[in-house]
Amino acid sequence: MSLAGRELILGVTGSIAAYKAVYLLRELTRLGASVTVCLSEHAREFVGALTFRTLSGRPVLTNLFDPQSEDAVEHVALAERADAIVVAPATANLLAKAAHGIADDFLTTLLLAARRPLVIAPAMDGGMWEHPAVVANVATLRGRGVAVLEPDAGALASGLSGKGRFPEPDAIVEAIRRALTPVRDLAGERLLVTAGPTREPIDPVRYISNRSSGKMGYGLAGAALRRGAAVTLVSGPTALTPPPGAVFVPVQTAEEMREAVLQHLADATLVIKAAAVADYRARQAAPVKLKGKRDLTLDLTPNPDILAEVAARRTGAFIVGFAAETHDVVAHARQKLESKGIDLLVVNDVSQRGIGFDAEENEVLLLDRWSGQKALPRMAKADVADAILSHVLALRASAAVKKVARER
Ligand code: CTP
Helix, strand or coil: CCCCCCCCEEEEEHHHHHHHHHHHHHHHHHHHEEEEEECCHHHHHHCCHHHHHHHHHCEEECCCCCCCCCCCCCCCHHHHHEEEEEEEEECHHHHHHHHCCCCCCHHHHHHHHHHEEEEEEEECCHHHHHHHHHHHHHHHHHCCCCCECCEEEEEECCCCCCECCCCHHHHHHHHHHHHHHHCCCCCEEEEEEEEEEEEEEECCEEEECCCCCCCCHHHHHHHHHHCCCCEEEEEECCCHHHHHHHHEECCCCCCHHHHHHHHHHHCCCCEECCEECCEEEEEECCCCCCCCCCCCCCCEEEEEEEEEEEECCCCCCCCEEEEEECCCCHHHHCCCHHCCCCEEEEECCCCCCCCCCCEEECCCEECCCCCCCCCCCCEEEHHHHHHHHHHHHHHHHHHHHHHHHCCC
């Protein structure tokens, strides 16, 4: 797809990779886009505005507060005119400001005014990408539907090596294309998704739970909404904000989750159980706080298997479960898929570091009931969510084809 006729804003911030934005600009204009470049004050320390002005053929925007400038443009009007906004390279500082709505220069004010798709290509040195503050800001932005690319790994400007290199221009162009042509392939679908852990009370202050953050389930809800589905999100307690547009049903215990799921099951066309339901609950939670330092034996009873119950109801919905395995992954997962009677199982190997529980990335195996198996490469949970949804659509289509062939 060419970018002919597309109006883009290219924001450049103060990273050593700012010079690479020049190559990106050349590629965008070569593909036919009209690009207005907006430089942060620090970006100008790295590359002069004249370079961008010459290559874009347009004034370069830098200053919000200089109405005398011949280049003065009203940021709201500019944001309205653009088809998409790209910030490349984006520093950790820009990610923080964008995540928190701070608007203290032209570029960040424009980001706050914009209602257009936003693509962010980060570049930063020395482990900053892994800092919890940056990780949280990226998660916030992705949760809002912003396409934040993963930086590349390799040698960094400081001489260190790690993740933080400016992504390749091809990857950025591809992300812009995707942002400009939102896929609506889930229009008409009704997704019921569960997320997060459940909490099973032991007494009024203590509970049994697990390390699920809810990121995978919330990522699925957000991706499905963007692709046109109506989404009901049944969630155990998490620190996440539900994606705007989802019907949000907060629950605490497995029994509450079961009730909520069964209540919303009837009209769902797709059910995805990403929640990590606690397997057991206290048979009788103590009515008052347990006291003392002596040995204590908890009397636990298994929780209902919501996924198996949903599958047994055979409502016609396509049913997806999740499994966390540490060993003999495929054998255990296949057995789980069959015993629960579901269509697709998304399998996490939780023995691997940096993926699965509470991580930003995931690397999963997809096993389906038609004996198919597909390994997805390690990627951000938002991308895993999209890949799972695409796989479901493909499986459903090919199952329908097989059914028609059998009936002939
Ligand atoms: N699930 C459920 N109700 C439960 C337990 C699990 O709906 N009481 C769902 C989860 O949402 C997930 C899948 O079943 O989609 C996970 O299955 P489970 O058998 O709990 O997997 P593990 O916890 O990995 O099981 P095991 O401890 O047997 O390995």
